[in-house]
Amino acid sequence: MTGTTVASTPQAATDRPRGAAPLNLADYRAAALKILPTAAFDYLEGGAADEHTVRWNHEAYQRLALLPRVLAGHVGAHTGCSVFGTALDSPILLAPAASHRLFHPGAEAATAHGAAAAGALMTVSTFSSQTVEEIGATATGPWWFQLYVQRDRALTAELVRRAAAAGARACVVTVDTPVTGVRERDLRNGFALPSHGTPANLAHVQGSSTHGAIHDPRIDPAVGWDDLERLRAVCGLPVLAKGILRAEDAQRAADAGFGVWVSNHGGRNLDTAAATLSALPAIAERVAGRVPVIVDGGIRRGTDVVKALALGADAVAIGRPYVWGLAVGGADGVRDVVQTLRRETELAMALVGAATLDDLTADLVVPAGVHRP
Amino acid sequence: MTGTTVASTPQAATDRPRGAAPLNLADYRAAALKILPTAAFDYLEGGAADEHTVRWNHEAYQRLALLPRVLAGHVGAHTGCSVFGTALDSPILLAPAASHRLFHPGAEAATAHGAAAAGALMTVSTFSSQTVEEIGATATGPWWFQLYVQRDRALTAELVRRAAAAGARACVVTVDTPVTGVRERDLRNGFALPSHGTPANLAHVQGSSTHGAIHDPRIDPAVGWDDLERLRAVCGLPVLAKGILRAEDAQRAADAGFGVWVSNHGGRNLDTAAATLSALPAIAERVAGRVPVIVDGGIRRGTDVVKALALGADAVAIGRPYVWGLAVGGADGVRDVVQTLRRETELAMALVGAATLDDLTADLVVPAGVHRP
Amino acid sequence: MTGTTVASTPQAATDRPRGAAPLNLADYRAAALKILPTAAFDYLEGGAADEHTVRWNHEAYQRLALLPRVLAGHVGAHTGCSVFGTALDSPILLAPAASHRLFHPGAEAATAHGAAAAGALMTVSTFSSQTVEEIGATATGPWWFQLYVQRDRALTAELVRRAAAAGARACVVTVDTPVTGVRERDLRNGFALPSHGTPANLAHVQGSSTHGAIHDPRIDPAVGWDDLERLRAVCGLPVLAKGILRAEDAQRAADAGFGVWVSNHGGRNLDTAAATLSALPAIAERVAGRVPVIVDGGIRRGTDVVKALALGADAVAIGRPYVWGLAVGGADGVRDVVQTLRRETELAMALVGAATLDDLTADLVVPAGVHRP
Amino acid sequence: MTGTTVASTPQAATDRPRGAAPLNLADYRAAALKILPTAAFDYLEGGAADEHTVRWNHEAYQRLALLPRVLAGHVGAHTGCSVFGTALDSPILLAPAASHRLFHPGAEAATAHGAAAAGALMTVSTFSSQTVEEIGATATGPWWFQLYVQRDRALTAELVRRAAAAGARACVVTVDTPVTGVRERDLRNGFALPSHGTPANLAHVQGSSTHGAIHDPRIDPAVGWDDLERLRAVCGLPVLAKGILRAEDAQRAADAGFGVWVSNHGGRNLDTAAATLSALPAIAERVAGRVPVIVDGGIRRGTDVVKALALGADAVAIGRPYVWGLAVGGADGVRDVVQTLRRETELAMALVGAATLDDLTADLVVPAGVHRP
Secondary structure (H helix, E strand, O other), X not given: OOOOOOOOOHHHHHHOOOOOOOOOHHHHHHHHHHHOOHHHHHHHHOOOOOOHHHHHHHHHHHOEEEOOOOOEOOOOOOOOEEEOOEEEOOOEEEOOOOOHHHOOOOHHHHHHHHHHHOOOEEEEOOOOOOOHHHHHHHOOOOEEEEEOOEOOHHHHHHHHHHHHHHOOOOEEEEOOOOOOOOOHHHHHHOOOOHHXXXXXXXXXXXXXXXXXXXXXOOEOOOOEHHHHHHHHHHHOOOEEEEEEOOHHHHHXXXXXXXXXXXXXXXXXXXXXXXXXXXXXXXXXXXXXXXXOEEEEOOOOOHHHXXXXXXXXXXXXXXXXXXXXXXXXXXXXXXXXXXXXXXXXHXXXXXXXXXXXXXXXXXXXXXXXXXXXX | OOOOOOOOOHHHHHHOOOOOOOOOHHHHHHHHHHHOOHHHHHHHHOOOOOOHHHHHHHHHHHOEEEOOOOOXXXXXXXXXXXXXXXXXXXXXXXXXXXXXHHOOOOHHHHHHHHHHHHOOEEEEOOOXXXXXXXXXXXXXXXXXXXXXXXXXXXXXXXXXXXHHHHOOOOEEEEOOOOOOOOOHHHHHHOOOOHHHHOOXXXXXXXXXXXXXXXXXXXXXXXXXXXXXXHHHHHHOOOEEEEEEOOHHHHHHHHHOOOEEEXXXXXXXXXXXXXXXXXXXHHHHHHHOOOOOEEEEOOOOOHHHXXXXXXXXXXXXXXXXXXXXXXXXXXXXXXXXXXXXXXXXXXXXHHHHOOOOHHHOOHHHEEEOXXXXX | OOOOOOOOOHHHHHHOOOOOOOOOHHHHHHHHHHHOOHHHHHHHHOOOOOOHHHHHHHHHHHOEEEOOOOOEOOOOOOOOEEEOOEEEOOOEEEOOXXXXXXXXXOHHHHHHHHHHHHOOEXXXXXXXXXXXXXXXXXXXOOEEEEEOOEOOXXXXXXXXXXXXXXXXXXXXXXXXXXXXXXXXXXXXXXXXXXXXXXOHHHOOOOOOOXXXXXXXXXXXXXXXHHHHHHHHHHHOOOEEEEEEOOHHHHHHHHHOOOEEEEOOXXXXXXXXXXXXXXXXXXXXXXXXXXXXXXXXXXOOOHHHHHHHHHOOOXXXXXXXXXXXXXXXXXXXXXXXXXXXXXXXXXXXXXXXXXXXXXXXXXXXXXXXXXXXX | OOOOOOOOOHHHHHHOOOOOOOOOHHHXXXXXXXXXXXXHHHHHHOOOOXXXXXXXXXXXXXXXXXXXXXXXXXXXXXXXXXXXXXXXXXXEEEOOOOOHHHOOOOHHHHXXXXXXXXOOXXXXXXXXXXXXXXXXXXXXXOEEEEEOOEOOHHHHHHHHHHHHHHOOOOEEEEOOOOOOOOOHHHHHHOOOOHHHHOOHHHOOOOOOOOOOOOXXXXXXXXXXXXXXXXXXXXXXXXXXXXXXXXXXHHHHHHHOOOEXXXXXXXXXXXXXXXXXXXXXXXXXHHHOOOOOEEEXXXXXXXXXXXXXXXXXXXXXXXXHHHHHHHHHHHHHHHHHHHHXXXXXXXXXXXXXOXXXXXXXXXXXXXXXXXXXX
16 A cells, blocks of 8 residues: 555646645635635625525525436537527626626726636626726627616616627626615625726716615616617617516516526525526526526536526526636636636536537436435 | 725615614614623513424525516505504504513603604503503504403403503404413523513502413413404404414404414414414415404514515514614614614515515515425 | 512412423433433433434424414313223323333332322333332332233243233233344443343343344244234233334234334334334324324423324323433422423413313324425 | 443344444444545545535435334344345445555455455456456455446457456446546545556556546546447446436346446535435336346445335445445455444344345335324
């Protein structure tokens, strides 16, 4: 018996993290926790109220088990896909997140570089710390623009036109935030987003503060389906509705040709909103492939990606994880996080016997721990 | 990247707790724990036996998830409602609790002032530390009287007549206490209610102690439906039966025109009695809107209020939380607790896409964590 | 506000434990833990293997909730019942337990006195530390004899004849112990029952040790239904089969007129045997009232008794709890434990609206935490 | 009352562990933890990613309860069975595990001796630290050969021919490892199998490293059903497919006459793969007795063996537990682990009323904790 060991896969030695390097997304979180100021980490980590939904999003994946197919007889797994006409190397998207500068001086430009390096589509937030023009000028990969509909509809129209002009390939309209959820970590930390004071994209606008206490002075609480129609006409881009959890809302979106982004805002708005994965199957059934279905919330492992796609999503979006990467290593950190998740996804696909994303079908997934003797 | 932050909603800065101020009801509990004598806190906090029901009441809300509607296209949420002919600003009631003086020298008068300031209906206990006349004289908002039917029915009739004369708008007859539950915290603390020695409303009555060990000397264990009929005739007020968990009991109450108060006495009487929320849907179905349905037990968040109303309650009642507020800040504390819960309710309504309480329908609520691939 | 308190129910002050006195059965366990040698406590407390069934027995009660009936309009609750022709004050029996002298020098005689004082029927173990003649001579209340069928059937017949002659009113044949379970606590403690060396009832018999390793030298692993028939003929007493968990076994017992004792030997024989309460409803359905149904395992509260009876048991048996009482206070301890549980049962009956045991029907019980919106 | 105790079953005193000796498989694990280097213990203990499946495998057994039959009227329990024509003393097999030398200098030869002493069939890994010739020459009991299909099919054919020539009675083809799962414990420990450098059976082969990063340079990711057919023809032995979790894969195997080994590779490849026990019933139903069904994963107690066989397995395989035994005591340790589990199995069979393995039927098993009042 000897203590000596040799690497079984030398070629992996170079692209796999070693020693103290992050092995998985949780490691990136741990690294970010060490270097970020508490208030910034808490802003990223926290959710509304008691943070049940934050937890549920994550746990939903751990309640499902996989039933892999064996002896499929093929080599390797390919993650290529196409979403709203954009060909992508992988079905992993970056969800919108406000104020990247809070996490790294490279801000959204760094994220965009990392995303492009990893072949991941980025979604730029209305409350980005750089303007859509700045980001669009530096981005080498595809990106979408996330929109909070402003009370000032002329301003809203200007925003989406600017995003389209800067290169955005779709407009993701957030529909789950008529009011902003109360995130008690931020209140306890006395934290508020710099972007809410002077968000780059709105630097020329004077914020109003004449509305009710629970309402954001800028974000319009009275957005309707017709607003989405008008926005699509204004920007000439595909439009996705982000924040859908009900099957009938998904059906209405699909009927109108809007993409469906299944989200509960990462548990940051309405605590005890249903876990996104639990809402996905009914939504996918109603959409029936007519428009793309994206799902975010709680995805931390390649097997999570496989489950989401098996249950009807066309792509997944990650939020907190890539910001951990950004905080830890700027563009390289973003790239590494995406690549880690993508490699795990490829591995999980191979292990369930799937050669392409189309092979990820619902019969691969069963409730964990259920047993009927 | 800068550490400077600005408040996104300046108007909120003045009406939201800041720093060490309580942000939510749990914070009020923590503050009350610090200042109340152990025996008083335990009396409030504790329940019967192993306190399963105390816990279940709370957990029942956390087992349900919300499926919000999006793009509803309206502004804000209104919590106005009417219960048994009394128009209320919000569907949040104060449940009866004995001996407020145990928690604050201002006693029930302080509670009444706080309730009125927050637009909440108060329920005054038979075992209040002030008389109904004292409370009625100072109360500026609507209030109900809670009745333990006394062995002496003449005394009972006198009590409800006095309450009606003092301004009570309804009589809430407790029907779940033929005997008092054993609260072991109180026994271990050697604690007994001052009110049970000389409750203000019964100061002129000599307590009897000739009954069985498990029976209270005054409270009648043999109350029947006909007693409720007679009481209604005596006081001329609407009568509610408080402590109903079975659908057939609710049906009988509704058939007779009595309001239905779904309660297990806060888990203080029969341990392992069903959680009130789990009993609510079947009850609401039988009542079918004929009489008001109130539910108490475990409500700590605005989303709890939304769920209770979505599942058929016309209003909710809180007990321990407002007493925490009373202990911490007298009338202001009561007001702040109610306002905190009401603000959370408005926020939750807006986030589920409800403009009025009528929009809170059962399809908003699904079991959490259930997933059918 | 004053810290002074007065007792609400002075008459209760004398018969309720105060201060450090035990309030409930768990308190008796804690007291026994303090005074018993570790090996004796562990022998009593432990179960087979990983002790899942020990835990499941207990948890089964906590997974069921009660739906009390209100306004029943009667006073008090009576626990009188009749089992196999013996009128009993309460449906609480003492399950057989070996070697009471291990826990108190008064041994089985002390237990018998305590049981009689509390109106509880006692079951005397084959492996009692006193003979059936000694126990029968001192017992003032009704008792049954528990039989392990011996390999020597003549000896077995002699045992039950002696028990009948000594006053036993029924013979409880243990049917769940063809072999003895491995209790690892005992092996780690190097503990073995004194009774297994020289059990009083078998003092004149020389134990054999020529059987397989997993078999007890005396207990017969090959007992059949015909043995029960023969034993009944031999002793002329009602016979109960103790250790039934399957509905078809219960049916066969009832068809033959044997009482059904639902038990998994307190989790001491087959780990992961089903919790007794979970097995009860199907058994009660098959028995259909033809013979008495007893259930033991995990009963610690009056609400547990109520649930067991509501789900079809005619009586319950407690084991570990009365031995805690015996260890703590001899006959008085046994009496106090039974009275505590009985008082809790009366209280629970009153609170669910039951005047007699016949009022305890299955509709009082629902799964805890189940909610169908 | 006396502290003296006597052994109840003297004959057991010699073959049962005493004092600090291991009583059960968990004890062997604890002992192995003490003596193995961390990296070796972690390699054995760990699984893929978050190790959910490792845990689920184990927990699946604890979610099932047993409903024993009583008064079966027979003596003792026999565990004899026959698998693919080989008569075995017990249905306990040793699953393949790489590099036994890592755990004990006696390596696979020691394991083979221990297995034979306990009457258990051993499965030799492709990545054994001794050659099949060395193992076959020393093995006195039956053994099978586990095959990872190599990219070089000529080499693969040579391997199985060598195994057959060395005495293997069946060929177990691993079908769940097109790629190797990421075991993060090993990465953190900087651990890689010595065998992966120079596995004994492949010492004459030069490893290739021209494949993708997620693929092992030798193991072929593109194995199909036809490969199994060819292998069977080459080696002339019965072939089992190891790593099946889906009923349709089991059906295809059975249709072709391949044995079905239900496995998720001990949770080491695809995390959140379904627990093997939860997959077993549907598989057993499809196989319908046509070929042997083996199940591994999480078996630690005799009651686990009983449950697996009751739910349709013909035999079970243990992995980690026998390696604990090997680490602790070489051949004797392997023997002791198997004998401990076998003795527990016999005991459990006796306690559920089963005389032979054929008596272990599905009606003995019910979900734990389920209760329908």
